[in-house]
Amino acid sequence: MYNSNAVTNQFINADSTFPVAIRVWEGYLSDQNKSIYTIKAFKGDIQLLASYFSPDKTIGSVTTKDLTNFLDWMNNERRVPCSPKTNSRRITSIKSFYKWLKTFGAIEEDPAAAIDQKPVESPLPEILTREEVERVMAAADSYRTQKKPDARNKVLLELLLSTGIKKSETLGISKNHIERDDPEKPRLHVRYGNANNRAKDRIIDLPASWLEVYDEYLTQYRPTDKIFPWSPRRLEYLLEDIGRDAGLTKHLSFAMCRWTCFVKDYVDKVPMEVIRDKMGVSQVQWRDIFTKIKVLADTYKGSVDAAEA
Numbered sequence: 001m002y003n004s005n006a007v008t009n010q011f012i013n014a015d016s017t018f019p020v021a022i023r024v025w026e027g028y029l030s031d032q033n034k035s036i037y038t039i040k041a042f043k044g045d046i047q048l049l050a051s052y053f054s055p056d057k058t059i060g061s062v063t064t065k066d067l068t069n070f071l072d073w074m075n076n077e078r079r080v081p082c083s084p085k086t087n088s089r090r091i092t093s094i095k096s097f098y099k100w101l102k103t104f105g106a107i108e109e110d111p112a113a114a115i116d117q118k119p120v121e122s123p124l125p126e127i128l129t130r131e132e133v134e135r136v137m138a139a140a141d142s143y144r145t146q147k148k149p150d151a152r153n154k155v156l157l158e159l160l161l162s163t164g165i166k167k168s169e170t171l172g173i174s175k176n177h178i179e180r181d182d183p184e185k186p187r188l189h190v191r192y193g194n195a196n197n198r199a200k201d202r203i204i205d206l207p208a209s210w211l212e213v214y215d216e217y218l219t220q221y222r223p224t225d226k227i228f229p230w231s232p233r234r235l236e237y238l239l240e241d242i243g244r245d246a247g248l249t250k251h252l253s254f255a256m257c258r259w260t261c262f263v264k265d266y267v268d269k270v271p272m273e274v275i276r277d278k279m280g281v282s283q284v285q286w287r288d289i290f291t292k293i294k295v296l297a298d299t300y301k302g303s304v305d306a307a308e309a
Contacts, residue, residue, distance in 0.1 A: 012106050014060025018050035021059050021106070025097060045093035048074075059101060064111045067094060071115070091117050124292055126250055127260040129302045133161065139246035144216065151216035153242055156228065156235065158213060160254065163188055163204045164261030164278060167254040170235065173227045175218075184208050190280065200280040259292075263300045266293045 012021045022043060029039045050057070052070045074090065075082055082090075098112035128136065140154040160170070169190050179187040186206040192198060223229055236253065243252030250256065265275050275293075276286045 012059070012101075014107050015058050016060075016106070017056065017058055018046070018053070021097075021101065022046055022050070025100060028100060041089065042093045042096065045090045046097050048090070049094060060107050062098075062111050064114045067111055067115055088118070091115060124295060125259040126256055127263055127296055127299055128250070128252075128256060130264075130300055131302055132246070132248060132250075133260065133264070135246040136242050136248065136252060137161070140242045142245070144213070149216070149220070151213050151220055153238055155210070155213045155217040156238055157242055157257070158207070158210050159188075160257035161261050161264075162207050162210065164258045164265075165190060165204070166258060167232055167235070170254070171226070171228060171232060174225050175223065175227060178206075178214070178227075179203075180211060183211060186211050199282075202277060202280050204278055259296065260300065262289075263293050263296045267297050267300055 012024050025046070026039060026043055029042060034042075049067075049070055052073060053062070053066070071087075071091070075087060095112045095115060095117065098107070098110045101107045102110040136157060137154075140157040143150040143153045156170075159165070165188070172191070172193075173188070177189040177191060179189060186208060188204045188206050190200070190202050190204060192200050228235060239252045239254070239257070243250065246252075262275055262279060265278070266272075272290065276283075276290075279286075279289065281289060
């Protein structure tokens with residue numbers, strides 16, 4: 001087992017340079033079961049900080065003023081755009097890095113403690129209204145009665161609007177992920193192959209009516225393993241076709257279906273914990289998401305329902 005305290009004290013101190021400290025920190029993050037994407041992002045952020053200083057700059061010689069100057073340079077002088085979200089993450093990386101150094105005794109004072117972490121407010125996602133949901137469902141269903149019946153659009157759209165799964169999760173569904181022992185209560189098993197994402201594995205209830213369309217689809221396309229054996233862009237085109245046929249001025253997408261699903265659940269008074277589990281997000285992520293869902297509820301209900309409320 002990686003012993004962060006022992007390794008930190010043995011290999012780094014205030015006189016250590018950034019490359020040495022970053023290597024040890026990377027091991028610490030891995031030991032904390034951080035995802036490879038988080039580790040890569042955090043490591044890259046501190047490497048950018050290190051590149052701002054001279055190669056012989058030690059971790060213990062960095063002051064709060066140094067960090068403030070770096071952030072100012074990153075946002076105003078570096079010729080690479082830095083979005084508010086990226087800026088916020090880099091501040092988080094710096095604060096996490098120096099908090100770790102102080103916690104395990106490599107430095108005595110934390111120069112990043114005084115750096116403000118301002119929350120980033122991402123824009124509200126665009127969702128469908130209840131009336132628009134009816135229109136897109138009808139448009140998708142119309143493909144089933146064409147001269148050459150096609151259930152693919154309906155099976156995809158109803159799946160997304162009832163489960164709220166992401167594009168990557170949709171592409172990963174295999175036939176054995178559909179549990180249908182009880183035809184009145186079918187369920188979808190969302191599974192991740194990567195051990196770092198196992199916490200996102202979950203089981204989501206499916207509407208019983210979906211199985212009829214699903215069986216039509218299986219007969220028509222006969223997928224051997226993955227239910228949707230097409231590229232992500234091909235599935236995006238299917239949603240765009242549905243939106244166009246429904247007369248939407250909005251761009252129907254996986255993200256729009258996902259958010260619409262959870263706002264609908266909220267309006268239908270599904271318990272908050274059930275919605276969070278269904279989304280597969282952490283408690284920390286849920287705070288911001290739930291705030292958005294509450295704000296979007298009136299959009300889903302539409303102007304008439306909102307006026308009556």
